[in-house]
Amino acid sequence: MNSSAIPPITEDDIAQYLANTPEFFERHAQLLTSVVLTSQHGQRAVSLQERQAEMLREKIKGLEQHIMELVRNGGENAAIADKVQQWARRMLAVREAADLVQAVQDGLQSLFDVPKVALRLWNVAPAWEQAPWTQGVSEDVRSFATSLTMPFCGPNLGFEAIGWLPQSAQVRSVALLPMRSGAMDDADAPAFGLLVLASDDAARFDSTMGTDFLTRMAELASAALARLR
Incomplete structure (x- = not known):
């Protein structure tokens, strides 16, 4: 062989x-x-x-570090969940429908330390058609909001809605949340509003950040604001 x-x-x-x-x-x-x-x-x-x-x-050291990271993330998630619950309670406690928009914005700034917040609604009941938070909304913004089936997080790309914010020229990162009836990912349901969260810090709303809590927050706000339709 x-x-x-x-x-x-x-x-x-x-x-x-x-x-x-x-x-x-x-x-x-x-x-x-x-x-x-x-x-x-x-x-x-x-x-x-x-x-x-x-x-x-x-290997044990690596596992310990991973466990500590999981514990830290779990604590952060629990803290955020508690704030979301507080925010939901505040919106549910609003007696006058006219105060809802301000309650949504104030809660985001005070509980979640969001520096800049703006909210616009459309297709509202006749009593609210001339409210400040219905003005300055173009058809492009409405179409864009309807196209979103998940939160947009990332740099300020010159979105028209950024103009609703104070000192908009300084905005570096944004989160854009569509307001629609039901689940955010329901593409068949047209948006009736857009919630803008913004910061002068480019890293605050990063394109890689998780959006689970933002999705829940958008759906809670949408449910609360439905009283204005």
Whole structure:
């Protein structure tokens, strides 16, 4: 038989053999102490057992950091959820429909520290057609709001709605939330308003940020503001 036809043994072959044959190290226990490796914490030589212990410690350290991150995120989410509940209670407590728009905006600024907030509604009941918060809304803005089935978060791209904000030229990042009946992602339901959250900080509303809470907030505000239609 031609030995050249036999493929050479590779490192992967050896690794697979050792993984599938754990009793190898039982039969050759001396290898655990006699094999010398370079420590990942310097150039000193360590045994295979010591190197394995180092790897386990690093893995445990990584898991601890991941757990701490999960705990921190869980705490932040709980705090945001509590603020959303407070905001919802405030909107439900509004007796006069005429005060709803201000309540929505004030709650966002006081509870969530949003620097700049603007809200416009359209297709409202006749009693509110001349209200300040119905003015300055073009057909383009209405179409844009209806096209949104999730919050837009990102840099100020010169949206027309930014002009509703005070000192709009300084705005660097925005979150745009459509107001519509039912779920935000219901593309069949036309928007009846647009809520603008903005900041002069370019990192405040980043395109990579999660939007779950913003979606819930938009749907809560939409439900509250439906009284004005």
